[in-house]
Amino acid sequence: xINSERLWxxxxxxxxxxxxxxxxxxxxxxxxxxxxxxxxxxxxRRWFAAEVQKLGCSLSVDQMGxxxxxxxxxxxxxxxxxxxxxxLDTQPRGGRYDGILGVMAALEVLRTMKxxxxxxxxxxxxxxxxxxxxxxxxxxxxxxxxxxxxxxxxQAWDLRDIHDPSVTLRSELERHGYLGDIACSSDPATGYPLxxxxxxxxxxxxxxxxxxxxxxxxxxxxxxxxxxxxxxxKDAHTGTTPFSARQDPLLASSxxxxxxxxIAKRHDALASTGIIRVPSNASTNTVSSQVTFTLDIxxxxxxxxxxxxxxxxxxxxxxxxQDGKGVSFDWTLDTDSPxxxxxxxxxxxxxxxxxxxxxxxxxxxxxxxxxxxxxxTSKHCPSAMIFVPCRDGVxxxxxxxxSPQDCAMGTQALLEAVVHYDQF
Amino acid sequence: xINSERLWxxxxxxxxxxxxxxxxxxxxxxxxxxxxxxxxxxxxRRWFAAEVQKLGCSLSVDQMGxxxxxxxxxxxxxxxxxxxxxxLDTQPRGGRYDGILGVMAALEVLRTMKxxxxxxxxxxxxxxxxxxxxxxxxxxxxxxxxxxxxxxxxQAWDLRDIHDPSVTLRSELERHGYLGDIACSSDPATGYPLxxxxxxxxxxxxxxxxxxxxxxxxxxxxxxxxxxxxxxxKDAHTGTTPFSARQDPLLASSxxxxxxxxIAKRHDALASTGIIRVPSNASTNTVSSQVTFTLDIxxxxxxxxxxxxxxxxxxxxxxxxQDGKGVSFDWTLDTDSPxxxxxxxxxxxxxxxxxxxxxxxxxxxxxxxxxxxxxxTSKHCPSAMIFVPCRDGVxxxxxxxxSPQDCAMGTQALLEAVVHYDQF
Ligand SMILES: NC(=O)NCCC(=O)O
Ligand SMILES: NC(=O)NCCC(=O)O
Numbered sequence: 001x002i003n004s005e006r007l008w009x010x011x012x013x014x015x016x017x018x019x020x021x022x023x024x025x026x027x028x029x030x031x032x033x034x035x036x037x038x039x040x041x042x043x044x045r046r047w048f049a050a051e052v053q054k055l056g057c058s059l060s061v062d063q064m065g066x067x068x069x070x071x072x073x074x075x076x077x078x079x080x081x082x083x084x085x086x087x088l089d090t091q092p093r094g095g096r097y098d099g100i101l102g103v104m105a106a107l108e109v110l111r112t113m114k115x116x117x118x119x120x121x122x123x124x125x126x127x128x129x130x131x132x133x134x135x136x137x138x139x140x141x142x143x144x145x146x147x148x149x150x151x152x153x154x155q156a157w158d159l160r161d162i163h164d165p166s167v168t169l170r171s172e173l174e175r176h177g178y179l180g181d182i183a184c185s186s187d188p189a190t191g192y193p194l195x196x197x198x199x200x201x202x203x204x205x206x207x208x209x210x211x212x213x214x215x216x217x218x219x220x221x222x223x224x225x226x227x228x229x230x231x232x233x234k235d236a237h238t239g240t241t242p243f244s245a246r247q248d249p250l251l252a253s254s255x256x257x258x259x260x261x262x263i264a265k266r267h268d269a270l271a272s273t274g275i276i277r278v279p280s281n282a283s284t285n286t287v288s289s290q291v292t293f294t295l296d297i298x299x300x301x302x303x304x305x306x307x308x309x310x311x312x313x314x315x316x317x318x319x320x321x322q323d324g325k326g327v328s329f330d331w332t333l334d335t336d337s338p339x340x341x342x343x344x345x346x347x348x349x350x351x352x353x354x355x356x357x358x359x360x361x362x363x364x365x366x367x368x369x370x371x372x373x374x375x376x377t378s379k380h381c382p383s384a385m386i387f388v389p390c391r392d393g394v395x396x397x398x399x400x401x402x403s404p405q406d407c408a409m410g411t412q413a414l415l416e417a418v419v420h421y422d423q424f
Numbered sequence: 425x426i427n428s429e430r431l432w433x434x435x436x437x438x439x440x441x442x443x444x445x446x447x448x449x450x451x452x453x454x455x456x457x458x459x460x461x462x463x464x465x466x467x468x469r470r471w472f473a474a475e476v477q478k479l480g481c482s483l484s485v486d487q488m489g490x491x492x493x494x495x496x497x498x499x500x501x502x503x504x505x506x507x508x509x510x511x512l513d514t515q516p517r518g519g520r521y522d523g524i525l526g527v528m529a530a531l532e533v534l535r536t537m538k539x540x541x542x543x544x545x546x547x548x549x550x551x552x553x554x555x556x557x558x559x560x561x562x563x564x565x566x567x568x569x570x571x572x573x574x575x576x577x578x579q580a581w582d583l584r585d586i587h588d589p590s591v592t593l594r595s596e597l598e599r600h601g602y603l604g605d606i607a608c609s610s611d612p613a614t615g616y617p618l619x620x621x622x623x624x625x626x627x628x629x630x631x632x633x634x635x636x637x638x639x640x641x642x643x644x645x646x647x648x649x650x651x652x653x654x655x656x657x658k659d660a661h662t663g664t665t666p667f668s669a670r671q672d673p674l675l676a677s678s679x680x681x682x683x684x685x686x687i688a689k690r691h692d693a694l695a696s697t698g699i700i701r702v703p704s705n706a707s708t709n710t711v712s713s714q715v716t717f718t719l720d721i722x723x724x725x726x727x728x729x730x731x732x733x734x735x736x737x738x739x740x741x742x743x744x745x746q747d748g749k750g751v752s753f754d755w756t757l758d759t760d761s762p763x764x765x766x767x768x769x770x771x772x773x774x775x776x777x778x779x780x781x782x783x784x785x786x787x788x789x790x791x792x793x794x795x796x797x798x799x800x801t802s803k804h805c806p807s808a809m810i811f812v813p814c815r816d817g818v819x820x821x822x823x824x825x826x827s828p829q830d831c832a833m834g835t836q837a838l839l840e841a842v843v844h845y846d847q848f
Contacts, residue, residue, distance in 0.1 A: 092705075093705075203664065204661050204664040205661065205664030205665050205666070205669070206665065206666065206669040207666070210669070222663070224663060226708050226709075235820070235821060236817070236818075237628050237629065237793065237794055237819060237820060238694065238696035238698060238720045238722070239629075239646070239648060239694070239720070239722050239792075239793035239794040239795070240627065240628040240629030240631075240792075240793035240794050240817065240819070241629050241630065241793070241817060242629070242630065242631065242694075243685070243688075243689060243694070245629070245630040245634070245817060248696075250681065250697055250698070250700060251681060251682065251685055251697070253678070254677070254678040254679070254681035254682045254697075255678070255682050257674065257675060257678035258675065258678045258679050258682060261667070261675055261747070264667075265667060270662065270663070270666075270667065272662035272672075272709075272711060273674055273675070273678075274662060274674070274702075274706055274707050274708045274709060274710050274711060274712060275702060275706045275707065275708060275712075276674060276700055276702055276715075277702075278698075278699060278700055278701075281516075281517075282698055282699045283698050283699065284650050284698045284699060284718040284720055284758070285650075285696075285698060285720055285794075286698050286820065287696060287698065288698060288699075294708040296662045296663070296708050296709055298662070298663055323685070334708070368663075368664075369661065369663035369664035369665070370661055370663040370664050370709075371663070393660070393664065393665060393669060394660075395661055395664070396659065396661060396710065397659060
């Protein structure tokens with residue numbers, strides 16, 4: 001049985017490194033700004049290294065700064081360890097649970113095992129993945145992506161701090177001493193292979209609280225594609241140009257955004273526009289010359305993601321001709337992240353743990369809406385995730401909150417899933 | 425009969441002060457960047473002062489730098505002069521005709537009268553209005569507005585250069601010696617009253633070319649209201665937040681922009697959005713927290729402008745509730761410019777000139793879509809405008825173009841309208 005108080009205290013004590021954005025009176029009523037490889041991230045990394053070594057773990061750091069803490073199993077097997085992984089970095093206006101809970105829970109699992117003298121058959125351990133958020137160095141799930149062979153290491157090393165282009169991810173790894181000597185790879189010869197990967201994470205959405213469930217058994221992650229649309233029109237005076245003579249890219253973009261929502265809704269998919277931009281010299285009395293906007297399409301089935309994209313582009317072509325003299329548009333595909341199905345045995349281990357802890361009626365099978373490091377690890381080792389509810393589904397926001405009970409329940413489920421998988 | 429070649433050459437020769445944005449091979453294939461009271465504007469002002477003095481005009485400069493050149497009439501009357509006015513300043517990416525044609529045409533009218541020994545009954549003259557564009561010091565039709573008592577002079581003087589806040593309109597007037605000693609006012613005791621105001625201007629829209637007309641007899645200017653809408657939602661992850669749980673201000677704004685267009689169209693009015701902004705930390709995978717956009721509503725009748733605004737706001741209220749958990753919005757009124765009806769006698773003088781020059785079938789009565797200095801003068805003296813076509817209706821753009829024939833025709837119409845009004 002994990003120690004719920006120790007978990008809670010450890011999580012919030014270590015959030016002193018990076019606490020920001022106070023929103024209430026209580027000491028823990030703040031968000032976080034622990035951007036990857038900043039000084040606070042380096043502090044929590046050094047603390048983490050010391051803690052796992054106190055537990056008797058060996059610690060390895062790879063060339064992306066990923067930290068692998070390993071506790072030996074009973075069998076002294078050479079098999080790769082069963083990992084519990086997540087990330088300690090946060091968004092610039094992030095919360096205290098996204099990623100952090102997963103690493104602190106993994107540490108609590110190791111502490112509980114040590115305290116109670118429990119030994120797994122195979123080695124188990126914790127991974128702290130570098131730059132999951134992609135907020136400072138703009139590529140999310142960056143170092144699990146390098147580990148999985150999906151992102152070339154040079155490209156990841158060369159990522160520049162979005163506010164200070166003189167700083168690269170590699171230069172920050174070097175500055176803090178986190179450019180390890182193991183290859184960042186699942187290759188047993190040069191890198192750090194894993195036997196399995198379990199990740200506890202807050203849901204970051206409202207499905208668990210709305211369905212009054214306390215554990216989500218995550219069997220996969222939905223597919224998503226990110227497009228940037230550029231709509232070309234022609235600047236014109238808003239007072240002197242009749243509608244019939246206009247090529248208005250902002251009117252067309254507005255109709256496109258509304259249409260993409262309605263199309264996605266019909267498919268039970270998601271389509272979202274987070275960014276729209278007009279030129280910096282836009283003015284109230286000038287029809288804009290050009291508009292760009294992003295489109296983020298998601299669904300658990302890739303075929304539906306593609307169908308929504310195709311239908312959107314067809315609708316956009318009709319919209320482009322609809323008003324006045326019409327507009328033209330082009331688009332780029334910025335991210336293509338196909339749907340991922342997690343490992344059946346890992347999922348079964350989590351389901352078994354959930355059944356035992358909260359019963360079938362308080363857990364639910366679900367698909368992750370967001371990307372996580374586990375999406376990448378699943379390409380090279382059996383993987384699955386546990387979700388716990390966060391208040392109102394709010395995440396990437398200072399007020400992000402997961403109750404002590406839910407943190408503890410998720411951590412207990414993580415422990416039991418790992419033990420179950422180890423026995424399996 | 426005006427000298428078409430002299431007009432054309434004078435216009436383009438003086439456009440050497442401020443020529444920018446080359447788009448073709450010919451010497452005149454450039455736009456203009458003669459922002460009000462910059463060094464090039466000061467050069468063209470000094471040239472203008474010298475030219476009118478050569479013609480025997482007296483020159484007065486008021487406290488906003490408005491330049492009044494006056495040619496004495498036959499009757500030696502003390503009545504205020506019949507003015508032909510427009511502006512010599514341009515947009516930062518402006519053309520060679522907007523405003524400039526009106527002043528050069530007025531000068532050509534005086535030159536033609538002088539050359540042919542023709543004298544009007546009453547004094548006639550030219551006005552160069554300061555900062556019509558409001559591009560450098562952000563208030564359009566700024567100094568005719570002060571003259572008309574609609575803008576307090578201190579507020580106009582205090583306007584700051586949008587790129588260099590250490591510079592004010594008044595400091596630039598002083599630097600170039602254009603802070604005159606006459607009050608900027610139509611008050612006969614202290615200021616510079618006008619007997620009438622005629623303005624030749626390019627249409628800046630496509631109505632004349634599309635109807636194959638060469639002269640627009642402008643009987644008024646439409647009313648317009650500028651609103652800034654702010655739509656409030658809540659940031660949320662685009663991958664983990666179901667549509668039903670969202671408060672998406674960009675989706676709502678898109679529906680609002682489309683709705684405002686459709687509402688205006690039903691009323692034969694205009695509604696346009698030139699600017700839309702999401703917060704600078706917006707991202708592809710985050711539903712935005714807030715969106716602002718502008719709304720510019722226009723119609724020749726104020727009642728229709730108000731009806732469109734009311735219908736839009738009602739539609740926006742419904743849209744705000746439409747998707748997910750709904751959004752809220754508020755708005756500010758930034759500009760309220762009621763419709764203006766020009767003086768019947770001035771309009772009749774222009775119509776008579778047009779009938780004589782091009783016949784009734786090649787001219788048309790129209791309402792100005794944009795604001796002009798004449799909108800302000802019309803509050804204190806009989807006023808009206810002449811429009812000539814510009815290519816494809818393009819204006820506020822380097823490629824703005826009015827043919828030598830159309831420039832000449834408009835100038836001849838200006839001359840004859842003034843003579844007609846003088847006789848009336
Ligand atoms: N967890 C998370 O925000 N991942 C980033 C990629 C995504 O948008 O799903
Ligand atoms: N001519 C012109 O662009 N005036 C500015 C005010 C308006 O938008 O009508």
